[in-house]
Amino acid sequence: DAKTTQPPSMDCAEGRAANLPCNHSTISGNEYVYWYRQIHSQGPQYIIHGLKNNETNEMASLIITEDRKSSTLILPHATLRDTAVYYCIAGSRGDYKLSFGAGTTVTVRA
Amino acid sequence: DTGVSQNPRHKITKRGQNVTFRCDPISEHNRLYWYRQTLGQGPEFLTYFQNEAQLEKSRLLSDRFSAERPKGSFSTLEIQRTEQGDSAMYLCASSPTGGDYGYTFGSGTRLTVV
Numbered sequence: 001d002a003k004t005t006q007p008p009s010m011d012c013a014e015g016r017a018a019n020l021p022c023n024h025s026t027i028s029g030n031e032y033v034y035w036y037r038q039i040h041s042q043g044p045q046y047i048i049h050g051l052k053n054n055e056t057n058e059m060a061s062l063i064i065t066e067d068r069k070s071s072t073l074i075l076p077h078a079t080l081r082d083t084a085v086y087y088c089i090a091g092s093r094g095d096y097k098l099s100f101g102a103g104t105t106v107t108v109r110a
Numbered sequence: 111d112t113g114v115s116q117n118p119r120h121k122i123t124k125r126g127q128n129v130t131f132r133c134d135p136i137s138e139h140n141r142l143y144w145y146r147q148t149l150g151q152g153p154e155f156l157t158y159f160q161n162e163a164q165l166e167k168s169r170l171l172s173d174r175f176s177a178e179r180p181k182g183s184f185s186t187l188e189i190q191r192t193e194q195g196d197s198a199m200y201l202c203a204s205s206p207t208g209g210d211y212g213y214t215f216g217s218g219t220r221l222t223v224v
Contacts, residue, residue, distance in 0.1 A: 034212060036212070041217075042217050042218075043114075043201050043203070043215030043216050043217050043218050044153065044201070044203075044213075044215045045215070046212030046213060046214065049212060085152075087152060096141060096143065096158045096165070096166065097143075097155045097158070097166070098153075098155065098213065099155075100152030100153045100154070101152055102150075102151065102152055103152055
């Protein structure tokens with residue numbers, strides 16, 4: 001699986017958009033970009049995934065650059081409950097083994 | 111469906127004792143995974159099952175660890191002769207076969223070896 005690089009931490013104001021970057025410069029053509037988050041003392045929660053096109057669901061939007069070497073997860077209106085560690089993972093469809101890095105610790109402040 | 115259920119949520123044991131954790135996946139999911147997470151780190155893959163067959167085991171899974179999934183339903187993870195280094199959160203997840211919808215994780219079992 002391709003390695004991903006994320007900033008270790010970031011702060012965000014409540015009600016504002018949170019933009020979480022991820023670099024995956026060695027991603028291969030059949031690898032998706034997956035995002036999970038982990039709220040304290042809970043298991044990771046799947047957020048969204050994409051291959052080439054931008055994706056949106058009820059939780060977030062995923063913007064993937066045309067060369068697929070980086071992506072941005074957007075939380076449109078961050079709330080205090082969005083405070084969590086966010087993991088960006090590159091993996092093939094149906095991969096049975098996810099390689100989590102250290103993720104980005106996002107703190108949403110009132 | 112209530113999602114992936116793990117029991118117990120917390121376990122404190124003395125070094126050298128055996129412990130067993132249970133995971134009940136989402137009923138229609140035929141893939142089941144175990145991960146381990148230590149403080150400040152992301153989860154690390156331990157093993158996975160396709161129905162009742164254990165198809166891969168990580169090198170992290172020493173001989174003291176054994177996982178089963180009888181009848182392809184719930185799974186158990188047993189650690190024999192626990193060591194302090196086994197202290198961690200043990201996470202279970204499930205998914206449909208070949209799906210790209212992401213895993214559903216349980217809340218984990220936190221093991222503390224004293």
